[in-house]
Amino acid sequence: MNDMNPSGWRPKMGGEPGGDAPGETFTGNRGLQLEEPLIFELGRMDGCGVDFDDDPGEPMAGLEKHLRGAPVAVPGLSEPETVRHYTRLSRQNYAIDLGIFPLGSCTMKHNPRLDERVARMPGFADVHPLQPQDTVRGALDVINQLAGWLIDLTGMHGVAMAPKAGAHGELCGLLCIRAALEARGDAREVVLVPESAHGTNPATAAFAGYRVESIPGTADGRVDVAALEARLGPDVAAVMITNPNTCGLFERDLKRIADAVHAAGGFVYCDGANFNAIVGKVRPGDLGVDAMHINLHKTFSTPHGGGGPGSGPVVLSEALSPYGPLPFTAKGADGVVHLVEEEDAKAMGHAHAFGRMAAFHGQMGMFTRALAYILSHGADGLRQVAEDAVLNANYVLRSLEGVLDAPYGSSGPCMHEALFSDDGLAQGFSTLDIAKGLIDEGFHPMTVYFPLVVHGAMLVEPTETESRAGLDQFIGALRSLAERARAGDEALKAAPVLAPRRRLDETQAARKPRLAWRGDRE
Amino acid sequence: MRYLPLNDADRAEMLGVVGATNIDALFADVPAEFLQPGPIEGLPNHASEMAVERHMAALSARNLSAGSVPFFLGAGSYRHHIPASVDHLIQRGEFLTAYTPYQPEIAQGTLQVLFEFQTQVARLFGTDIANASMYDGSTACWEAVAMAGRITRRKGALLSSGVHPHYAETVRTMARFTGDAVRHTAPDLSAVPDDAAIIGGISDQTSCVVVQYPDVLGRLPDLAAIAEAAHDKGALLIAVVTEPVALGLVESPGALGADIVVGEGQALGVGLQFGGPYLGLFGCREKFVRQMPGRLCGETVDAAGKRGYVLTLSTREQHIRREKATSNICTNAGLCALAFSIHLTLLGGEGLSRMARLGHDRARQAAARLSAIPGVSILNDAWVNEFTVLLPVDARPVVRTLSERGVLGGVALGRLYPDEAGLSHGLLVATSECTTREDIEALATALEEVLA
Numbered sequence: 001m002n003d004m005n006p007s008g009w010r011p012k013m014g015g016e017p018g019g020d021a022p023g024e025t026f027t028g029n030r031g032l033q034l035e036e037p038l039i040f041e042l043g044r045m046d047g048c049g050v051d052f053d054d055d056p057g058e059p060m061a062g063l064e065k066h067l068r069g070a071p072v073a074v075p076g077l078s079e080p081e082t083v084r085h086y087t088r089l090s091r092q093n094y095a096i097d098l099g100i101f102p103l104g105s106c107t108m109k110h111n112p113r114l115d116e117r118v119a120r121m122p123g124f125a126d127v128h129p130l131q132p133q134d135t136v137r138g139a140l141d142v143i144n145q146l147a148g149w150l151i152d153l154t155g156m157h158g159v160a161m162a163p164k165a166g167a168h169g170e171l172c173g174l175l176c177i178r179a180a181l182e183a184r185g186d187a188r189e190v191v192l193v194p195e196s197a198h199g200t201n202p203a204t205a206a207f208a209g210y211r212v213e214s215i216p217g218t219a220d221g222r223v224d225v226a227a228l229e230a231r232l233g234p235d236v237a238a239v240m241i242t243n244p245n246t247c248g249l250f251e252r253d254l255k256r257i258a259d260a261v262h263a264a265g266g267f268v269y270c271d272g273a274n275f276n277a278i279v280g281k282v283r284p285g286d287l288g289v290d291a292m293h294i295n296l297h298k299t300f301s302t303p304h305g306g307g308g309p310g311s312g313p314v315v316l317s318e319a320l321s322p323y324g325p326l327p328f329t330a331k332g333a334d335g336v337v338h339l340v341e342e343e344d345a346k347a348m349g350h351a352h353a354f355g356r357m358a359a360f361h362g363q364m365g366m367f368t369r370a371l372a373y374i375l376s377h378g379a380d381g382l383r384q385v386a387e388d389a390v391l392n393a394n395y396v397l398r399s400l401e402g403v404l405d406a407p408y409g410s411s412g413p414c415m416h417e418a419l420f421s422d423d424g425l426a427q428g429f430s431t432l433d434i435a436k437g438l439i440d441e442g443f444h445p446m447t448v449y450f451p452l453v454v455h456g457a458m459l460v461e462p463t464e465t466e467s468r469a470g471l472d473q474f475i476g477a478l479r480s481l482a483e484r485a486r487a488g489d490e491a492l493k494a495a496p497v498l499a500p501r502r503r504l505d506e507t508q509a510a511r512k513p514r515l516a517w518r519g520d521r522e
Numbered sequence: 523m524r525y526l527p528l529n530d531a532d533r534a535e536m537l538g539v540v541g542a543t544n545i546d547a548l549f550a551d552v553p554a555e556f557l558q559p560g561p562i563e564g565l566p567n568h569a570s571e572m573a574v575e576r577h578m579a580a581l582s583a584r585n586l587s588a589g590s591v592p593f594f595l596g597a598g599s600y601r602h603h604i605p606a607s608v609d610h611l612i613q614r615g616e617f618l619t620a621y622t623p624y625q626p627e628i629a630q631g632t633l634q635v636l637f638e639f640q641t642q643v644a645r646l647f648g649t650d651i652a653n654a655s656m657y658d659g660s661t662a663c664w665e666a667v668a669m670a671g672r673i674t675r676r677k678g679a680l681l682s683s684g685v686h687p688h689y690a691e692t693v694r695t696m697a698r699f700t701g702d703a704v705r706h707t708a709p710d711l712s713a714v715p716d717d718a719a720i721i722g723g724i725s726d727q728t729s730c731v732v733v734q735y736p737d738v739l740g741r742l743p744d745l746a747a748i749a750e751a752a753h754d755k756g757a758l759l760i761a762v763v764t765e766p767v768a769l770g771l772v773e774s775p776g777a778l779g780a781d782i783v784v785g786e787g788q789a790l791g792v793g794l795q796f797g798g799p800y801l802g803l804f805g806c807r808e809k810f811v812r813q814m815p816g817r818l819c820g821e822t823v824d825a826a827g828k829r830g831y832v833l834t835l836s837t838r839e840q841h842i843r844r845e846k847a848t849s850n851i852c853t854n855a856g857l858c859a860l861a862f863s864i865h866l867t868l869l870g871g872e873g874l875s876r877m878a879r880l881g882h883d884r885a886r887q888a889a890a891r892l893s894a895i896p897g898v899s900i901l902n903d904a905w906v907n908e909f910t911v912l913l914p915v916d917a918r919p920v921v922r923t924l925s926e927r928g929v930l931g932g933v934a935l936g937r938l939y940p941d942e943a944g945l946s947h948g949l950l951v952a953t954s955e956c957t958t959r960e961d962i963e964a965l966a967t968a969l970e971e972v973l974a
Contacts, residue, residue, distance in 0.1 A: 038634070038641075039638050039867050040641065043867070043870065044870075045870070045872075047870050047872070048869060048876075049605075049868040049869070049870070049873070050605060050868050050869055050873045050877075052873075052876055052955060053955075056876060056879030056880045056882065056883045057883050057886075059771065059879065059882060060882070060904065062903050063771075063772075063882075063905075066742045066772040067771065067773065068769075068771065068773045068774065068777075069773075070871075071770070071871030071872050071874065071875045072645055072646050072769065072770065072774070072871040072874055072875070073645050073871055074642050074646065074870060074871050074874075075867070075870055075871075076868065076871065076873050077867050077870070079605070082607060082864065083610075085867070086611045086614075086617075086860075086864060087611070087614065089630075089631040089634055089635060090611075090616035090631050091631065092628075092629075092630040092631040092634075093616040093620045093628065093629055093632055094616075094620065094625070094628040094629065095615050095616045095618070095619040095620040096615075096620075096621075097616065097618075097619045098615070098616070101621060103621055103624070106622070108619075108621050110525055111615075111618065111619045112525060114571050114574060116613060116618075117575065118582075121578065121582035122582065122590070123582030123583055123584065124581075124585070124795070125794070125795055126587040126588045126589050126601075126794055127586070127587055127588060127796045128588055128593075128595040128599055128794045128796070128930070129599055129794070129797030130599070130933045130937055131595065132921060134922065134926075135925050136586070136796065137584045138580075138581035138583065138585045139581075139584075139585050139796045141581050142578075142581055149565065153562055153565075164658065164661065164798060165657060165851070165853045166852065166853070167850045167851055167852040167853065168657060168851075175695070175699060178699055198841075198852075199839075199840040199841035199842070199844050199847075199852075200852045202840075202844040202845040203840035203845060203847040203849070203850035204840075205845065206846070206847075207668075207696075207699075207700065207850050209699045209700050209701065212844070249551065250549075250551035250552055252552075252553065255556070280561065280562055281549060281552070281557060282552055282558065283556075283558065286556050287556060301525075303618045303619050303857065304619070304620070304622070304856070304857075305612070305617065305618055305856045305857025306620040306622070306629070306635070306636075306856035306857065307622045307623070307632070307636075307655075307853060307855075307857075308655075308799075308853040308854045308855045308857065309798075309855045309858060311799070325695070341937075341940070342940050354695060354698075355691055355695035356660075356688055356692050356695055357692060357696070358657065358661050358688075358692055359658060359686065359688035359689060359786075360598075360796075360798055360800075361798070362797065363798040364795050364796035364798055365795040365796075365798065365799050366798075366799060371578070372578055375577060375578075376525065376568060376569060376574050377523065377525070378561075378565065378567035378568035379561035379562045379563075379565035379567055380523075380567045380568055381523045381525075381526070381568040383558070383560075383561050383562075384526060387545045387548075388526055388528050388533075390545075390549065391528070391533060391536055391537065391540070391545065391548060392528075392536075394542070395539055395540055398539060398540045399539065412551050413540075413547070413548040413550060413551065435625070439625065444621075444628065445625055447624075464525075464528075465525055465526065465527065466527065467527035467532075468528060468535075496627050499627040499628050500628070500630050501626065501627045501630055501824040501828060501830045502825035502826045502828075503627065503824060504626045504822055504823070504825075504830045504831075504832050505822045505823055506626075506822065506832050508822050509820040509822035509832050510820070510835055510837070513811060513818070513834060513835060514820055514821040515651045515811070515818055515819070515834075516640055516641040516644045516650070516651055516652070
């Protein structure tokens with residue numbers, strides 16, 4: 001098969017050399033800003049960057065009819081080519097190691113390298129999920145210690161460690177609620193979700209088999225409590241609420257809402273994506289929450305790796321704890337932490353578990369990182385985390401008031417994130433122009449166009465690991481961009497012009513999807 | 523508090539800018555009765571890097587790591603040698619500490635990796651396309667069943683008895699809440715996969731047939747025959763691959779007629795990690811792309827005409843479609859996908875083939891040696907790198923006793939099927955290129971002594 005690029009490395013970049021951009025080069029590189037072909041254009045189909053100790057024999061008799069005719073058609077690169085390919089690609093990424101990553105509601109903070117070292121200890125990284133329990137006591141202790149901290153910090157009763165991401169945790173929480181309702185013979189059909197909720201919330205409720213109804217917000221950016229209370233009834237299984245919410249505000253009336261929901265026989269699910277704003281300061285259990293997922297990568301800073309993995313343990317109230325999924329850890333009468341699987345669930349008083357939501361025991365590699373992070377901060381440090389995160393967000397909010405429109409600026413302090421809108425920019429200028437302008441200034445943009453309830457939303461979350469000097473520089477850049485937009489500086493609409501790529505054509509990507517390299521067939 | 527850059531002077535000045543008298547003024551929206559007056563009680567205060575490392579090292583030392591002993595566990599999680607450059611490259615901060623590529627102009631590194639990954643997975647599985655990874659194999663399996671329901675508008679899923687029981691339980695858990703009917707039974711200890719039973723069970727109500735390949739006992743079902751039977755009844759064939767290295771040796775499921783292929787990518791680059799994070803692989807026919815769950819990366823051009831990559835077809839996703847989305851997933855296993863992709867790039871098709879043949883060779887040696895032990899026999903008549911050993915006694919206590927002797931000797935089927943007495947004598951044994959002759963001899967010797 002000949003589907004390599006015969007010239008070896010020169011990329012087909014689409015653009016013609018010698019275009020109008022200044023400094024056009026033969027290679028497409030610009031100094032240290034490097035272009036990199038695909039592995040399919042670099043590697044040979046018979047290449048290999050791994051040496052093996054000996055030669056395999058012929059496959060056994062009986063396997064002939066299953067054998068493949070030719071090797072899988074993926075190229076192999078030598079070790080130096082591989083290292084260089086991925087290193088060059090890495091330089092086309094923004095990352096928290098390079099600067100502030102102010103994605104509101106996504107929460108990107110410093111990732112300590114101690115946590116990486118810990119996760120790679122052989123007793124954690126190199127143990128199999130089905131080893132005999134006596135050979136993994138330390139790993140089970142990690143799960144149990146982390147679980148205990150999560151329960152203490154949230155003031156809850158139990159925790160399900162199995163969910164593999166925040167949205168998976170939402171699903172876990174709703175399945176616990178559904179199982180608890182079924183156990184009392186109560187077939188409720190509706191989940192109420194406020195307008196300002198994460199998009200995963202309605203999707204999760206639908207996947208758990210519920211009909212979703214939306215609850216409006218108030219003019220000051222919170223849930224309309226009267227509208228919510230008016231909708232409660234015997235058909236409502238749960239209310240899904242985010243607190244602090246996606247407008248960056250604390251839902252002052254959550255306890256009142258929870259009491260009303262409980263009186264109506266339903267449960268309260270809290271989206272815990274923003275727990276970093278209140279960790280150590282407020283325990284959601286005190287507010288009447290029945291289930292809440294905790295994104296370990298957000299509050300406890302496990303690295304997100306360009307999209308994941310995540311980890312979403314779900315803390316549970318006493319009413320829901322018996323319904324959590326298998327497997328889980330529990331301390332037995334012998335004082336030893338056990339892994340409770342199907343075989344032991346009944347014996348451990350957990351007969352109501354709703355089953356498995358994934359193979360194995362959750363994101364162990366994230367648990368070790370989160371535990372190391374929590375131990376590093378301690379009870380005093382975690383409280384400081386919330387305070388500094390909230391202080392930094394309010395500093396950004398107040399420093400930019402009068403420069404950017406802040407729709408809830410008069411609704412009181414924000415929590416961990418500051419919300420702005422595109423109101424007040426000149427005609428024809430949008431949030432996107434500000435965001436792309438930030439790229440040329442060397443920053444990752446904030447979250448844009450979310451929450452949906454605010455026109456042209458810009459949601460800035462600095463987090464506690466940004467210094468004041470760093471914030472001042474970021475604020476200065478935003479102020480400059482807002483002033484350029486207000487002054488009608490047309491050049492801003494072309495931003496970014498200094499990044500590895502200009503604005504990308506997302507419409508073409510969706511209209512004519514090219515999801516795999518087909519260079520050998522064209 | 524080494525991770526916090528602000529000092530008390532910064533805090534005081536910033537409070538002044540904000541116009542607050544003290545920090546709790548910023549928590550004014552929290553009703554006073556719910557504000558904790560001080561650090562949460564019962565928990566220790568912050569600790570130095572050295573102290574945390576010591577604590578975690580002590581916990582790590584209480585585990586028997588796979589690399590330190592003769593090791594033969596599989597059953598959905600496989601140990602392979604991971605080249606040093608894989609871990610080095612995924613630890614580069616620009617990959618490790620990047621978020622989801624929402625701003626493609628400054629995330630081309632992650633996006634190009636995802637595009638390459640999608641192409642690699644599609645070629646490995648023999649499908650037209652693949653997505654940019656999911657949580658793990660078991661959840662990908664459920665998502666495939668849900669997707670087949672959307673495509674066929676049917677609610678009946680038929681799972682072969684060779685599907686990993688944890689995968690089947692995951693599907694059954696989710697189906698319980700969505701109203702799908704799932705049929706799955708435990709396997710018989712037979713050398714023959716349940717192909718005939720599956721083909722006989724397909725009806726015009728069946729949305730999909732789910733077949734693991736190789737199956738949980740290490741057997742190889744006839745996917746082509748099952749695909750034909752499924753298609754005759756308007757059902758889709760979903761193939762499940764828990765050991766992708768096996769595809770270096772045997773034909774890809776897509777080439778045999780599977781409509782959707784899902785799998786666990788942990789075996790390449792990711793490592794055992796006590797069960798997670800792992801890597802969900804998901805490929806399918808191109809015509810199903812708009813029913814596919816998870817993230818997709820697509821090729822496009824920028825304003826200057828240069829080739830570039832973006833996340834695309836997001837109108838299927840939860841942040842746009844809300845309750846009508848194709849899944850509720852809001853993330854992918856990006857870093858694990860990167861590790862997988864680097865490892866596969868180092869191997870290439872040739873290296874993968876050689877790695878699979880080495881693991882197979884070790885399995886042949888192990889099977890030959892173990893079957894020489896009195897009372898012990900081998901179930902399978904063909905396998906790749908995992909097979910089922912039949913013992914004269916319950917395998918669970920045998921595995922525990924072996925571990926006390928420093929041998930991690932396999933997965934007892936009783937661990938996977940606690941309610942199936944008929945399977946209790948079965949022991950799943952997996953090998954790989956890491957397995958040495960000494961390891962095999964150590965297992966056989968220990969097993970002889972335990973059974974004596």
